[in-house]
Amino acid sequence: MQTLDDLVEDLVDRYSGDKEHPGDGGPGLIHRLDTLGLRSRQPRDAGHAPPGSRPPTSLEAVNWAQRIKVEAISLDMRLRGSAHTQSWYRAMKAIPPGAENADRVSEVTRTVGRWHGTVLTVLGLRGPSVHFRHALCLACGERTVYGRADDDRPRAWCINDACEDGDTQAPARYEGTRLYLLTENRASAQAAD
Known part of the structure; x- marks a missing residue:
């Protein structure tokens, strides 16, 4: 798991990833979202596009970049307890020390981790997560479990904000044998339905 500073x-600045999922060392992920929407395969001159070319990239990437920037500015303002805004870049860089000063590192790490995961998914660097419709969360009992079946590390997690898994005071996460227990829970839930 990456630290808040790494995320x-x-x-x-630079996508370096972590030990299990190394990045390529290229530009930051937000910059990639910003420039992804500008690429298109339209013909330069009037006429038809060559066969096999793609239509312009959807604006989804640019929309996600703008949304994350706005959320970063807002989060920075809340952490600093100030009504003054900074540029998105300065706000994002100020989040880790602001989270430490406000003693909210774990909460802010989850938020920034969600942004990080969203960007990786939108850029196609990671597959999308899947809703486990029939699985009940072992901690809260709700059908709010999502997961990802990566070859190297299958995992699932609860998205219910009210879910508290033991001493962590955070929504439940499932990996390894605990993920197996979740699938067993799914089988028993289907039998009950």
Whole structure:
């Protein structure tokens, strides 16, 4: 798991990833979102596009970049307790020290981790997560479990904000044998339905 500083570094400056999922060392993920929407395969001159060319990239990437920037500015303002805004870049860089000063590192790490995961998914660097419709969360009992079946590390997690898994005071996460227990829970839930 990456630290808050590492997540911000990946988003803003250089995508280096972590030990299990190394990045390519290229530009930050937000920059990639910003420039992805500008690429298209339209013909330069009037006429038809060559066979096999793609239509312009959807604006989804640019929309996600703008949304994350706005959320970063807002989060920075809340952490600093100030009504004054900074540029998105300065706000993003100020989030880790602001989270430490406000004693909210774990909460802010989850938020920035969600941004990081969203960007990786939108860029196609990671597959999308899947809703486990029939699985009940072992901690809260709700059908709010999502997961990803990566070859190297299958995992699932609860998205219910009210879910508290033991001493962590955070929504439940499932890996390894605990993921197996979740699938067993799914089988028993289907039998009950």
